[in-house]
Amino acid sequence: MLMTLAHAKLILSPMExxxxxxxxxxxxxxxxxxxxxxxxxxxxxxxxxAVSWQMPLENAEQLQQIADFYGIAAETR
Structure with a gap:
């Protein structure tokens, strides 16, 4: 799956x-x-x-699409 953001392209595959x-x-x-x-x-x-990084997404819909694709729940902290 491919997602296009203003500052990046995300390529989602089953493992990474x-x-x-x-x-x-x-x-x-x-x-x-x-x-x-x-x-x-x-x-x-x-x-x-030992390496960590973070990337802001543009909206909650993008976050939900990634969560659905990988079958993970988003944290609400």
């Missing part, structure tokens, strides 16, 4: 999520099991061992 930041072209990757979603901030959080 790939983020291609634009215009820099930087690629961030996270396995589905290391992915968290924070609903109150529309935030995607990746904890990959």
């Amino acid at each position: 999520l790939q983020v291609r930041l634009q215009p820099a072209g930087t690629v961030l990757t996270v396995l589905a099991e290391d992915l968290r979603l924070i609903a109150s901030a529309n935030l995607l959080v990746a904890n990959v061992g």
